[in-house]
Amino acid sequence: MFDTFKKACMTRGLLKDDHEWRICLEKAVAMQPGIACCQLLAVILLTDKVAEPHLLWDQFKTGLCDDVKHKLYHINYYQADQKIPEDDVYNYGLWDLNRILVEMGRSLADFPPMSLSQQQWAHRIPNPLLQAEQYNIDEMATLVDEQRAIFNPDQVAAFNTILESITNN
Numbered sequence: 001m002f003d004t005f006k007k008a009c010m011t012r013g014l015l016k017d018d019h020e021w022r023i024c025l026e027k028a029v030a031m032q033p034g035i036a037c038c039q040l041l042a043v044i045l046l047t048d049k050v051a052e053p054h055l056l057w058d059q060f061k062t063g064l065c066d067d068v069k070h071k072l073y074h075i076n077y078y079q080a081d082q083k084i085p086e087d088d089v090y091n092y093g094l095w096d097l098n099r100i101l102v103e104m105g106r107s108l109a110d111f112p113p114m115s116l117s118q119q120q121w122a123h124r125i126p127n128p129l130l131q132a133e134q135y136n137i138d139e140m141a142t143l144v145d146e147q148r149a150i151f152n153p154d155q156v157a158a159f160n161t162i163l164e165s166i167t168n169n
Contacts, residue, residue: 018051025056029063037064038093042100045111053111057094065093088119095121 021044028037041064045053057064068089072078095117098108108114151159 018056021050021056022059025060025063029060029066034064034067034093035096038097039100042097042104045101046104046106050111054114057097057114061090061093064097065089068092068096091117091119092121095119 024044025037025041028040032040037060041056041060044050044056050056069084072084072088072092073080078084094108094115098117101107101110108116148156148159
């Protein structure tokens with residue numbers, strides 16, 4: 001009954017629908033990577049002028065998550081030869097959208113009936129500082145030597161200054 005009342009109010013212009021937001025997101029997903037579109041959706045949600053945020057997510061989740069598979073491969077959550085389940089892609093996308101909203105002082109829980117991420121992705125994403133401990137020191141030294149050999153004079157000066165600063169604390 002409420003849905004019928006809501007549709008009648010929208011038809012009469014008493015309530016706004018999300019048509020403008022749909023157009024905006026349509027254009028964004030055609031031109032921008034998923035993370036940029038997630039940031040845009042977060043800003044749209046923060047306007048508090050979205051009638052049905054869950055429908056925006058449902059309609060545009062493919063575009064909003066177009067870079068998620070790459071992220072999941074990059075963080076070594078999945079191996080390159082593994083197929084990533086669509087549910088994990090969208091679940092990570094929701095987690096990423098929520099992370100953006102939290103940085104802006106809100107969360108997906110503030111926009112019912114939006115879906116919430118069902119996995120704790122933060123615990124699964126490796127900390128780059130901890131990963132640094134896994135580097136092969138000999139390989140890194142060889143790589144540094146190879147790269148230093150092709151530095152221009154300004155790069156050599158900058159490298160030496162930085163290295164001296166680190167060495168001398």
